[in-house]
Every structure is written in structure tokens, then in C-alpha cells.
Amino acid sequence: MARLTALAGGVAVAALVLTALPVAAHEHPSGITDLVSPAVVRLEAVSHVEITLLDHVSELKHVERSYDIPFGAGTGTVVSPDGTVVGLRRLAVNPDDVAVYAANKIFAEHHKVKIPADYEKHTLSDDILNRHLQDCYPPKSSTATCIVNVTTDITAFPNVSPPSPDGYKLKCIKAGPKPDDPAVLVPLTPSAGGVGMPTAPLADKVPDQQGSPTNVAGFLGRPGPNVAHTVEIAHLGKGGVAGQGGRPFSDPEKKVDEPVKLGGLADKGLVGAPVIGDKNGHVIGLLVGGGKDGKMIGVKEITAVLAAAKVVPRRGAIDTAFEAALTRYHTKYYTEAAPGFQRVLELYPGNVVAAGLLKTSLAKRGGPEDQGTKKAAAESEPATPLWPFIAAAGILFAAAGSGAYLLWRRRTPEISTELPQPMAATAPLDDGANQTVVVRRSQSFQVVPQQQQVMTAADPMIKYCTSCGMRLGPAHRFCGYCGHPSET
Known part of the structure; x- marks a missing residue:
């Protein structure tokens, strides 16, 4: 009984102590787009053409012109603290022959003839002017009438405030053959010292499950007080093979036509924007396409072009x-x-x-x-004191001990604690009866139990212990003082 009571008390104390301990905070992952959006940049690409027309028609004259022809605007993602960006080929390489555009432009301005300012080769009714125009078009020959020099100017505008008016210049070192293939762009002047720029983490793979939620983050214009980065929700559709147009988007609830929505945003400047996975906020691909068909190329195509360019993405x-x-x-x-x-x-x-x-x-x-x-x-706040629990446990142990002692007392015969009374002076002793017999040890040292007799007074109801002389009650079988038996 005592052990069970003590155990119950210990369990109660332990429960109270454990409920008083604080619970550790649970860690949650960071936001879906927060890891990537600081590394998103606006990309603007311009073809810069310097052309010299050798006019031999009327008089020998050199006419010089220069033209800046924008051909790409979209979004890129910084993947290294030095400012290296992954984007699309269409944002880094002009698909048109700007030398043809410059030839049409300079001939129309100098000779005052009507030639469309486009990328098509035209003919003139005047044979001499037409011959000189055809010799101005590329490819360059020994009779060329134009000297053309074309360079590409790519600028990245980071996501900073106040906005950077000039951004920083990039050059394309590797790109796929198609306009929507990924491209690697490195800074013309890598930053010296400092810690560089924020970067975006790249995922290991694209989620396989159809309907996986994603976010697309990019710019619809050059960053400024009124132009912040845009974030759009999208869901991955079924299929999509690397190098075959990309993976489509599809709303599993069919509430939004996501290919049309994302295609329109791509045309407005979101093309090339990172597609961010919902699991851990890493980049799983880039937005491609346009018009009514927005798609995604996967992260494996991005890492493949980075490897071909011998660029290792890293964080800072x-x-x-x-x-x-x-x-x-x-x-x-x-x-x-x-x-x-x-x-x-x-x-x-x-x-x-x-x-x-x-x-x-x-x-x-x-x-x-x-x-x-x-x-x-x-x-x-002051910590919960332990002394009340310790005191409660002590009380429980004490109660258990008291119960065990009382149980033992109930099973023990009663022993008189009555003090001895003096023998009556008037009561004569019977010297001849109940004499005490003394037994001594023999020479063989055998112990013989000592026999004691009880001396009785004249009143046969009064008895005294023969060992110590204490008065015994009529029902006492043992002396309450020395413990010897009242009868042998």
C-alpha cells in the first residue's frame, strides 16, 4: 500500500513539472518568392549599329550614321554574386540582321528616297541608286558601298531602391540555338571587392505532379518608384519535354486560362522570368512563349547551358x-x-x-x-517553484508510512503501560507457597531456561511480575515493563 501511494505521488509530481516546461518553437520555411525576388533583374537589349555610306554617285563622299535598335526586353535571374544572369537567347542575341535595317535607313536619309526602315532588302527604280543600295547590303564584298559595325548592348537593372538609372552591362557568352533557349550573361566589368549581389537558388528538378503550384516573378518595365516586381501564380500542366517547346501551364480548377494569361505577361516583359517552385522557393524554370501560349523551360536546361559556359552558380x-x-x-x-x-x-x-x-x-x-x-x-516571469511539489510528495510519503504503522499496530497484542502499584502493607505473605526456584548453569555450560514464579498476595486477583515486581492486571500475559511472561 505504501509503495503504491508513493508511486502515485511521484507520477503526479512529474506530470505537474512537465506541464510547466516551455514548448520549443517550430521552424517554418521561408516565403515562396522571397528567396528569388531580390535576384530578379530587368533585361534590356539593344543593337548598336555604326554605318558609313561611301557615296560615289554624284561626288565622292563618306556619310556616317549610328543607330540603336532595341530588340529585347524581359526578365533575368542573378545566379552568382558577381552579377552573372541567366535569361533567354531572345534577350541577348538579335535574330534580325540589323545591317540591312541600317542600309535602308541611311540610303533613305541621304539620297532622299522612300525605303521602309525594316529588315528586308528592297530595290529602287533608279538603276544607279539601286546598284549602290544592293552593294550596301550584307554580306560585305569588294565592291561594298557600306561599312557596317554591329555591337550588342545588354543592360541589367537590379531590383533596388532608389533605382539604378544606368544598371550594369552584360555580354552573352553562351546561348542555345532557339530564341527561347536559355542564355548565360556575364558582367562586362565584374564587381571588385564587396559581397556582390543577391542570388536565386536553383532547384534540382521540376516537380512531376500535374497541377503543382508555382509563382512567376519578374518586371513589366524598368524598376522604379512606380514599377515593382510582379508575381503571378501558375500551375504546371501535363507533359513538356526538354528542347520541345517547354512545359505548359494549366489551372487544375479551370478558373483561369493560364497559358493565355502568362503569354500576355511574357509579351509585356515577364518573358525569361524565373518560375519558382512552391515546395522550397527555388527556381524550377524560366517563362517562355508569348501571345496566347505561355510555357516554361525546366531547370535542367538552365544548368546545362551554365555547364557549357563553365559557370558555376553559387550563393553569397x-x-x-x-x-x-x-x-x-x-x-x-x-x-x-x-x-x-x-x-x-x-x-x-x-x-x-x-x-x-x-x-x-x-x-x-x-x-x-x-x-x-x-x-x-x-x-x-518567475519560474514555477518546485517546493510545493516536493512538500506534496513528502506528505504523500508520510501518509503512506503512517498507514503502514497503524496497520502493524492493529496486528500487535495490547501491552499494558500501567505503572506498578505498591503492595498492600496489611496483606500477609504466604511464605510457604509458590517459592522461586533458581536454576544455575551446569558445569557442562548447558543453558537451562530460567523458570520464574509469580508471587501472589492474599487477594488472588492481584499479581506482580516475579522479574521486576511490576503489578500485573488480571488479563495480562506479559509484563508491560520488562516483557516477561506472567505465567510459565
Whole structure:
């Protein structure tokens, strides 16, 4: 009984102590687009043409002109702190022959003839002018009347505030053969020192499941006070083979015609934008197509062109600091997230995403949603003392011991504690009866039990112990003082 009572008390104490311990915070992943959107850039590509017309018709004269012909505008993704970007070939390589455009343009301006400013070769009714025009068109020959030099100017405008008016220049070092194949663009002047730029993490593969949710993040114009990065939700459709047009999009609930929606956004500047997976916020592909058919090329095609260009995508110090702050932010530890975002802005001033999250963190810091404040308040409260539980356990053990003692007492015969009374002076002793017999040890040292006789007074109801002389009650079988039996 005592053991069961003590065990029950111990279990109760342990339960109370465990319920008083704090529960550890659960970690959540960072936001779906937050990891990638700081690394999104606006790409603008221009063909710069310098042309010299050798006029031999009327008089020998050299006419020089230069033209800037925009041919690509879309979105790219930074994959290395040095500013290396992955985009599409159409944003890096002009598919048209700008030398033809420049020949039409300079002939029409100098000779005052009507020639469309396009990429087609035309003929003139005047035989001499027509011969000189045909000799101005490429390819270059020994009788050429035009000297043409074409260069491509690619500019990346990062997602910063205040916006960068000039951006930074890129050159294409590798691209696939088709306009919607991925391309690798590296800075003309790599940044020296510092920590570089934010980068986007690349996924290992594209989700296989049809209807997998994704997000597309990019720019519909050059970043500025009124142009922020755009994020659109999309879902992966069925099929799609690398090198065969890409994977389609499809809304599993059929509420939105996603190919048409994304195709229109591609035409407005979202082409080449990173497609972000819903699982961990990594880039799983790039948006391609246009018109009424927006699709996605997968991350394997991106990594293949990077490998061909001998470029290894990597993350930097900014990304490490940013991900640490994001973890605190998305677990609602706003007090702890704020210094993290401030650190990111120290490393990369103007980071639009970090600045926005810092503003939110400061607004919610110390508020009812801030888990950091709740944790600090819990730690500042005095800890629950253990002495009440210890005292309760002591009381339970004491009660168990008392119960066991009482149970033992109930099973033990009663022993008199009555004090001895003096023998009556008037009662004569019977010297001849009940004499005490003394038994001594024999020479063989055998122990013989000592026999004692009880001396009785004249009143036969009164008895005394023959060993110590204490008065015995009529029902006592043992002496209450020395414990010897009243009868032998």
C-alpha cells in the first residue's frame, strides 16, 4: 500500500513539472518568392549599329550614321554574386540582321528616297541608286558601298531602391540555338571587392505532379518608384519535354486560362522570368512563349547551358544573412528578424525585398503577433517553484508510512503501560507457597531456561511480575515493563 501511494505521488509530481516546461518553437520555411525576388533583374537589349555610306554617285563622299535598335526586353535571374544572369537567347542575341535595317535607313536619309526602315532588302527604280543600295547590303564584298559595325548592348537593372538609372552591362557568352533557349550573361566589368549581389537558388528538378503550384516573378518595365516586381501564380500542366517547346501551364480548377494569361505577361516583359517552385522557393524554370501560349523551360536546361559556359552558380554572404532573417520573419520572430534585415541592407543597400520585410518587422515588433516578445515575457516571469511539489510528495510519503504503522499496530497484542502499584502493607505473605526456584548453569555450560514464579498476595486477583515486581492486571500475559511472561 505504501509503495503504491508513493508511486502515485511521484507520477503526479512529474506530470505537474512537465506541464510547466516551455514548448520549443517550430521552424517554418521561408516565403515562396522571397528567396528569388531580390535576384530578379530587368533585361534590356539593344543593337548598336555604326554605318558609313561611301557615296560615289554624284561626288565622292563618306556619310556616317549610328543607330540603336532595341530588340529585347524581359526578365533575368542573378545566379552568382558577381552579377552573372541567366535569361533567354531572345534577350541577348538579335535574330534580325540589323545591317540591312541600317542600309535602308541611311540610303533613305541621304539620297532622299522612300525605303521602309525594316529588315528586308528592297530595290529602287533608279538603276544607279539601286546598284549602290544592293552593294550596301550584307554580306560585305569588294565592291561594298557600306561599312557596317554591329555591337550588342545588354543592360541589367537590379531590383533596388532608389533605382539604378544606368544598371550594369552584360555580354552573352553562351546561348542555345532557339530564341527561347536559355542564355548565360556575364558582367562586362565584374564587381571588385564587396559581397556582390543577391542570388536565386536553383532547384534540382521540376516537380512531376500535374497541377503543382508555382509563382512567376519578374518586371513589366524598368524598376522604379512606380514599377515593382510582379508575381503571378501558375500551375504546371501535363507533359513538356526538354528542347520541345517547354512545359505548359494549366489551372487544375479551370478558373483561369493560364497559358493565355502568362503569354500576355511574357509579351509585356515577364518573358525569361524565373518560375519558382512552391515546395522550397527555388527556381524550377524560366517563362517562355508569348501571345496566347505561355510555357516554361525546366531547370535542367538552365544548368546545362551554365555547364557549357563553365559557370558555376553559387550563393553569397548576402543570401546567407537574408535567409537567416527570413527564417525568423516567417516564424513571426519579428524582434529578432529586424536586425537581420538591417544587416542585409548594410551588405547590399537598396535591397527592395529586405527593406519591405524590415518595415513590416519593425511595425510588428513587440506586438501581439511577435513570438519573440512572447518568449521574452515567458522567460522574464518567475519560474514555477518546485517546493510545493516536493512538500506534496513528502506528505504523500508520510501518509503512506503512517498507514503502514497503524496497520502493524492493529496486528500487535495490547501491552499494558500501567505503572506498578505498591503492595498492600496489611496483606500477609504466604511464605510457604509458590517459592522461586533458581536454576544455575551446569558445569557442562548447558543453558537451562530460567523458570520464574509469580508471587501472589492474599487477594488472588492481584499479581506482580516475579522479574521486576511490576503489578500485573488480571488479563495480562506479559509484563508491560520488562516483557516477561506472567505465567510459565
